[in-house]
Amino acid sequence: MSGPIVxxxxxxLTVSLYGFLIWAFISLWSDLKMQGxxxxxxxxxxxxxxxxxxxxxxxxxxxIQPEVTIGRDPACECSLDDxxxxxRHARLSYHHNQWWLEDLDSTNGTLINQENLTIPTVVVSGDxxxxxxxxxxxxxxxxxxxxx
Numbered sequence: 378m379s380g381p382i383v384x385x386x387x388x389x390l391t392v393s394l395y396g397f398l399i400w401a402f403i404s405l406w407s408d409l410k411m412q413g414x415x416x417x418x419x420x421x422x423x424x425x426x427x428x429x430x431x432x433x434x435x436x437x438x439x440x441i442q443p444e445v446t447i448g449r450d451p452a453c454e455c456s457l458d459d460x461x462x463x464x465r466h467a468r469l470s471y472h473h474n475q476w477w478l479e480d481l482d483s484t485n486g487t488l489i490n491q492e493n494l495t496i497p498t499v500v501v502s503g504d505x506x507x508x509x510x511x512x513x514x515x516x517x518x519x520x521x522x523x524x525x
Contacts, residue, residue, distance in 0.1 A: 421471050425516040430459060445469040447508055448481075461485055461509030467494075475499045476517060478506060485509055 425439040438455060447455040448466040457466075463483035470477050479497035480487040487494040488507040500506075502517045 422476075422517055424469060424471075424476055425518070426455060427514040427516065428455075428457070428511055429514070430457075430511045433458075440469075443471045446481075447513070448483075455513075457508060457511050459509040459511045462511065466508045467506070469500070476501075476515070478504075483508070 421441060421443050423439055423441045424445065425437055426445075428436045428438065440454060442454065445455055446453040446465055446468050447457065447462075448464050449457055449459065449462045450464040453465065463481070463485070465481045466483040467478060467480050467487045470479070476499070477497045478487070478489060478494065478500045480494045489498060489500070490504055490506070494506065500515050500517075502515060504515045506513050506515070
């Protein structure tokens with residue numbers, strides 16, 4: 378009589394272990410889906426650049442992509458009509474929840490807030506940087522339309 382009881386207890390234990398494993402996998406799967414939805418819903422904050430050069434009226438250009446290349450090359454997201462600017466002069470990139478500015482080994486260098494930019498640097502609203510003869514002022518806010 379003890380044989381059938383031990384068999385029943387073993388079956389009950391096996392069923393409960395499999396039930397626990399199924400519950401754990403379903404729980405992990407739903408957490409992963411939720412985290413994926415949260416990450417995909419995270420938006421890149423728009424960045425706006427006010428361009429001022431000696432011979433043009435100031436222009437405002439806004440971007441919503443995670444990387445903005447600045448230079449004379451028409452393929453750059455922020456193309457500048459300035460002969461003192463390198464083809465690919467500088468880059469703004471969004472990572473680690475911040476906007477960063479870096480010089481792309483330009484010929485004339487990049488100045489940020491009137492200092493030479495030598496390493497990638499975090500930028501905030503109000504920062505000004507110079508590429509060649511063009512002064513660019515950064516504004517970080519929401520609701521900008523995209524111009525390119």
